[in-house]
Amino acid sequence: MTSFFERIVKRSTEIQSLLCVGLDPHGEQHSVSEIASFNRELIEATKSFAVAYKPNFAFYESYGIPGLIALEETLKAIPKNIPVIADAKRGDIGSTAEAYAKALFEEWAFDAVTVNPYMGKDSVEPFLQYSDRGIFILCRTSNPGAQQFQSLTLNDGQFLYEYLAKIVITWGSNVGLVVGATAPEELQKIHRLVPNTPLLVPGIGAQGGSINDVIQAAYNGWGKMLINVSRGIAYAGIHPDDSAKEAERICTLVKRSIKSLES
């Protein structure tokens, strides 16, 4: 059985890309009937650059049940060899987390998920049981408010996100961390603490993170990091070709940054 992270390394190496393409239809841009075809075109345009796709449930749920049907349609359009990450940030007590894990891994058949660790190990455990899937645990997120609790200093002088990173990676071999691109110093610090842990890095583009900063801070080989871009690609222009060009431009930037690291 190939693990999720092995699949990611394999695909990332093959296509020489670190790009994860977010599939996040913003409500103000589409009626629900347009979502599936918009995503289909976006996937078609970006599939040779995308190591993985990542739909965020919020955008589909905001349309009610028809939005989730559009997500079902969207998933059908993703080529079988490209892993799909459910960005759902779930987290609940054990028996409830079990139901969420069943929802995301069995009903929806996602390859990986994002989860929120605030409730502790038993809230993540049911996800970890699916050993062929990937579990990206929120560590230091990309939003402005991330610092408020995540960067609190503990009584031993560590930041909460540092403590958390070291603990959660011991929970299973299928654990990765979500660390935002908007705080490259923290990203570097976390990467040095847990250098072998795969990272999912959101926050490029609309949120202000820079690809070169991310690569400099935490690049560790193909597939050890996924750089997510959602709006920057999906709404790059008015035509899917614009999305393809933007995805290609990002891949070129990534390769250039890696080259400058290695030289």
Next chain:
Amino acid sequence: MTSFFERIVKRSTEIQSLLCVGLDPHGEQHSVSEIASFNRELIEATKSFAVAYKPNFAFYESYGIPGLIALEETLKAIPKNIPVIADAKRGDIGSTAEAYAKALFEEWAFDAVTVNPYMGKDSVEPFLQYSDRGIFILCRTSNPGAQQFQSLTLNDGQFLYEYLAKIVITWGSNVGLVVGATAPEELQKIHRLVPNTPLLVPGIGAQGGSINDVIQAAYNGWGKMLINVSRGIAYAGIHPDDSAKEAERICTLVKRSIKSLES
């Protein structure tokens, strides 16, 4: 405009109850086609004891989209005068949290939600904007792993959950806290820190919390606290009458505990 918490105080006082009834269909007990009618009977049996109802999304999502259709049917069976809390524990960056708030408050039209604060204020802000709704923020949860991060000691000697309680209640007048019944000492400590903040208290019954401990720790008048019971009522026996009896028994226990406090 009557706020959510005013509605809760009114109903709680009228029916002399603190009971929130969880509507959490466990997968091993039902096929998806049975959920709506099971819940309808449960609601009919418990409606004179329930200050509020609280479906947890996980259990519906675990059945895929048909589970969410069963949730829609379930909501139709709840009398209009009984508020409904979406237990979804969502939390994401601002623009995404906006989509979740729209999903839960507009598409689903819930009266209140539970949210996870780990990502900071901007991840909760879009919910707070709906000033007539209630936002229960996770503080000290009822599960065994809750301590792992929530009870970390900060560099000023406070526990994380204490610090968090004091911060999040400043975010809006429509904020309550989720504090588990399984840690009555922490419940008491939090209640003393933020005595005017409404509490949603899960963890009675299957999880091990005691009603008398909860009342002794944090009772502050009708409607200032909701004690949630899910499995203990829904699966009290094989007939809806068993659920009605269990709901009544809990209400009697609550009244007896309050009386002993006052004497």
